[in-house]
Amino acid sequence: MNIKRWGVITAVAIGSVALLSAFKQTDKYFEIAKNMELFSAVYKEVNLLYVDEVNPSQTMTTGIDAMLESLDPYTNYIPEDKIEDFRTQMTGQYGGIGAVIGERKDKIIILMPYEGFPAQKAGLQIGDEILSVDGIVTTSKNSGDVSKLLRGQADTPLKIKVKRFNTPEPLEFTLVRQKIKISNVPYFGMVNTNTGYIKLSDFTQAASIEVKKALTDLKAKGATQIIFDLRGNPGGLLNEAVNISNIFIPKDKLVVSTKGKVSEWNTKYITELVPDDLNIPIAVLVSGRSASASEIVAGVIQDYDRGVIIGQRSYGKGLVQTTRELPYNSQIKVTTAKYYTPSGRCIQAIDYAHRAADGSVSKFADSLHVAFKTTNGRTVYDGGGVTPDITVVQDSISPILVALVSKSLLFDYATEYRSKHESIGDARTFNLSDRDYQDFVTWLKDKDYSYTTKVEKTLDEMTKQSKQEKYFDAMKDQLDQMKKVIAKDKENDLIKFQSQIMEYLEEEIASRYYLQKGIIESSFDSDKDIQSALEVLNNKTKYNSILSGK
Known part of the structure; x- marks a missing residue:
């Protein structure tokens, strides 16, 4: 041809x-x-x-939400009336009093004042029930409505009336709202004489600056090794994940790459700054609720063999969102790309692109996971979050503890304890005695903390099935006997799970005196992830062996 x-x-x-x-x-x-x-x-x-x-607006919003829900949970429509909340989420800033509020037994309660902000400075305490804001009675409102009353322009005054435990008359406080910047690092401190601890809870603006400052301060106090806690961190700004990674890895290193349908979202993010510390040993803590930007940081530390990852497999969110402006001051947050760690793995766990006929989604099958190599040749996998180098199995939460927490009984007892005890000493060394615990058990006697165990649910299902299949008459005596045995054994649950309940109660009480700091410091001795981190950081042979892959 x-x-x-x-x-x-x-x-x-x-x-x-x-x-x-x-x-x-x-x-x-x-x-x-x-x-x-x-x-x-x-x-x-x-x-x-x-x-x-x-309602035309409500109907349209419902339609848009349903359409986007069919894609993934992270592609969202943000109407004009929700824009301010979205900005707060992205920046961590708002005008208000600096306190978390919530509903407890149909009451609006102060759950946590932030240290150094108007609520804490004015003397509001955890457990205070909000009765009114600027004369507007709040007893019939939900926490969202009350939150709107508390927020406003910085430098504007407001009056709050609260009811406090063991105080006969309501207390009134006059506060001045200020610009609240929620810290990305709610706590950093020394676990022992040479181990620093940094808790990073978000990746909003300036997160990397806060981590840098924490690291510098801890090293000045004698820290020669660091526990970097990313547990429960849902992620946030991608550039902050890059900058935080840059604190520990060299300049001109790949942190993350993004790939999407539109070529403009195909980007490589490279470290641009001189690192703060390339050598300090690091243990990064992750959990099943560590997602997105926190997984990028954990993945970078792991891929470059820069530190040891400890805890439980992370959530597995390998999707990147971009915010676009829409008409009438609304916006859309849309998934535009997937991200890949330096080794080339995408840690997205759920396959939203292939839904079943009923609309359900599932995780990528283990058989489809692809192996990648870290700098030192260790094998890591894609498709299911970041798998820790050391997996820590957590104790299952007992049904009785779930009941005590959900019914706010531990919360209420801690509030009452605070009213009777002026101080507790250092949160790290605070421990309830067996006598203290017996006082708590006595206090519970007239409280309702009924709960159903999994065994009881199984027994109820057996009873139901036996009736349907005509076996009940033959099994009735045995079923009744088992119910009696379970009921009798449940009477001992307060003793059987004493250590677990006491740990939670000690943290709750410590928060009444030291707020967020108290909860964290009180948990140091009982936190299995922290104890595992200390064990490997203090054993340099084991630490280096894990990172070398030998």
Whole structure:
């Protein structure tokens, strides 16, 4: 075949492909236009003819939310009235009094004042029940409504009336709102004479600056090794994950790359600064609720063999979101790419692209996970979060502890304890005695903390099934006997799970005196992840062996 003939055939083939592509693109645009017209027609007819009055904005928001929900949980529509909340989430800033509030037994309660902000400075305490804000009675409102009353422009005054345990008359406080910047690092301190501890709870603006400061201060206090706690951290700003990684790894190193359908989202993020410390031993703590940016940092530390990862497998969110402005001051947060750690792995755990017929999604099968190599040649895998180098198995939470927490009984007892004890000494060394615990057990006698164990639920299901299958008459005596045995044994649960309940109660009480700092410091001795981190950091042979892969 001559070159001229081959060129003609090739041109025809290319033209056919281009034409086919154009047809497909045209079909796609037609489908979009058709469905937009259908959606508009349905929306119009419902608003015009539906038997009851329809709120147009609410109906449209519901429709948009349902559409985006079919994609993934992170692609969200943000209407104008929610923009301020979204900005607070991204920046960690708002105008208010600096306190977390919540509902306890149909009451609006101060759950945690932030240290150094108006609520704490004015003397509001954990457990105070909010009765009114600027004369507006709050007893019939939910926590969201009360939160809106507390927030406002910085430098504006407000009055709060509260009821405090063991105080006969309501207390009134006058506060001045200020710009609240929630710290990304709610706590850093020394666990022992040479081990520093940094808790990072978010990746909002300036997170890397806060981590740098914490590291510098801890080293000045004698820290020669660091526990970096990312447990429960849901993530946040990608650039902050890059900057925090840069604290511990060299300049000009790949931190993360993103790949999406649109080429502009295909980006490589490289460290640009001189690191703060390349050598200090690090133990990074992760949990099943460590996600997104926290997984990037943990993945970077692991891929470069810079530190040991300890805890439980992380959540597995390897998706990147971008915020785009929409008409009428609304926005959309849309998933635009997947991210990949330096070794090349994507740690996304759930496959949203392939849904079952019922709309459900599942995790990527273990058989589909691909192996990658760290700098030192250790094997790591994609498709399921960051797997720790040392997995720590946590004790299961007993049903009785769940009941005591959910019914706010530990919360209430800690508040009452605070009213009777002026101080508890240092949170690290605070421990309840057996006599203290017996006082708590006595206090519980007239309280309702009923609960159903898994064994009881199984027994109830057996009873139900035996009746359906006509075995109940033959099994009735045995079932009744088992119920009696379980009921009798449950009477001992307060003793059987004493150590677990006491640990939680000690942290709750410590918070009444030292707020967030008290909860963290009180847990140092009982926290299995922290104890595992100390064990490996103090054993340099084991630490180096893990990182070398030997």
